[in-house]
Amino acid sequence: MKNxxxxxxPFAVVALCLAAVLGGCATRNNYPGASxxxxxxxxxxxxSPQxxxxxxDSQGVYLKLVEQMQRDGLWFASLAHxxxxxxxxxxxxxxxxLRADALRQTEQPAEASAAYAKxxxxxxxxxxxxxxxxxxxxxxxFPKAIxxxxxxxxxxxxxxxxxxxxxxxxxxxxxxxxxxxxxMQAMQLxxxxxxxxxxxxxxxxxxGQPEQARALMEAQRLPASTQAxxxxxxxxxxxxxxxxxxxxxxxxxxxxxxRATVAAAAAAPxxxxxxxxxx
Numbered sequence: 001m002k003n004x005x006x007x008x009x010p011f012a013v014v015a016l017c018l019a020a021v022l023g024g025c026a027t028r029n030n031y032p033g034a035s036x037x038x039x040x041x042x043x044x045x046x047x048s049p050q051x052x053x054x055x056x057d058s059q060g061v062y063l064k065l066v067e068q069m070q071r072d073g074l075w076f077a078s079l080a081h082x083x084x085x086x087x088x089x090x091x092x093x094x095x096x097x098l099r100a101d102a103l104r105q106t107e108q109p110a111e112a113s114a115a116y117a118k119x120x121x122x123x124x125x126x127x128x129x130x131x132x133x134x135x136x137x138x139x140x141x142f143p144k145a146i147x148x149x150x151x152x153x154x155x156x157x158x159x160x161x162x163x164x165x166x167x168x169x170x171x172x173x174x175x176x177x178x179x180x181x182x183x184m185q186a187m188q189l190x191x192x193x194x195x196x197x198x199x200x201x202x203x204x205x206x207x208g209q210p211e212q213a214r215a216l217m218e219a220q221r222l223p224a225s226t227q228a229x230x231x232x233x234x235x236x237x238x239x240x241x242x243x244x245x246x247x248x249x250x251x252x253x254x255x256x257x258x259r260a261t262v263a264a265a266a267a268a269p270x271x272x273x274x275x276x277x278x279x
Contacts, residue, residue, distance in 0.1 A: 126155030142173035160190030205234035
């Protein structure tokens with residue numbers, strides 16, 4: 001099978017061409033009352049980790065600052081601040097989870113795996129299984145990724161992004177039928193997330209529903225480059241039927257509601273189970 005995402009993070013089909021879009025989502029002043037919080041975040045990021053740790057009046061406040069850095073994509077900086085945080089307050093499960101995510105995002109899989117393993121037996125065990133599943137997917141071991149993500153899903157059954165990850169792993173393993181339920185759940189739980197939308201569109205293409213996929217992507221106004229990336233990913237999936245080319249929108253209603261699209265897709269018969277797993 002052609003590895004269509006070997007140069008990008010696993011479970012993020014949209015990352016093939018969405019750097020600009022996702023960067024826009026990370027704009028820091030795009031919500032009410034952001035000014036004071038932004039000043040705190042900028043001060044923490046610009047200051048040395050030692051100064052930031054001293055300025056934070058509690059471990060919880062500092063953890064929130066680090067979480068915001070990671071949402072803004074400052075993964076390397078967050079590692080430095082986690083060092084400072086743990087120097088002052090010691091290690092905690094929350095800090096370990098943030099460190100594990102940062103290590104994974106900065107392409108340090110062995111260190112990330114060790115950090116995720118430390119979450120076993122803690123209240124964040126589900127995050128540990130999810131992280132290990134993402135690492136397995138990044139290494140191309142999608143059956144292992146499914147096993148780990150299913151363990152995470154049993155702990156956190158309503159996590160929309162986790163369900164989307166699980167569905168995508170099933171698609172990459174050639175298990176199109178098994179991807180249906182978690183991707184539908186993810187869409188109904190977190191319908192405003194671009195990654196969730198793209199992964200569901202990928203499933204619709206893989207299961208031979210190109211018009212439903214087109215309707216979903218157009219209703220969500222995904223850029224043409226994103227739609228092209230989803231189409232390219234669909235062509236590389238194992239076990240997927242050949243999808244007919246999507247037709248221009250002029251021949252059909254363009255502004256179809258997402259709810260109707262998802263309902264129609266959910267009502268469609270699931271594709272036959274693919275007994276084999278290929279990569």
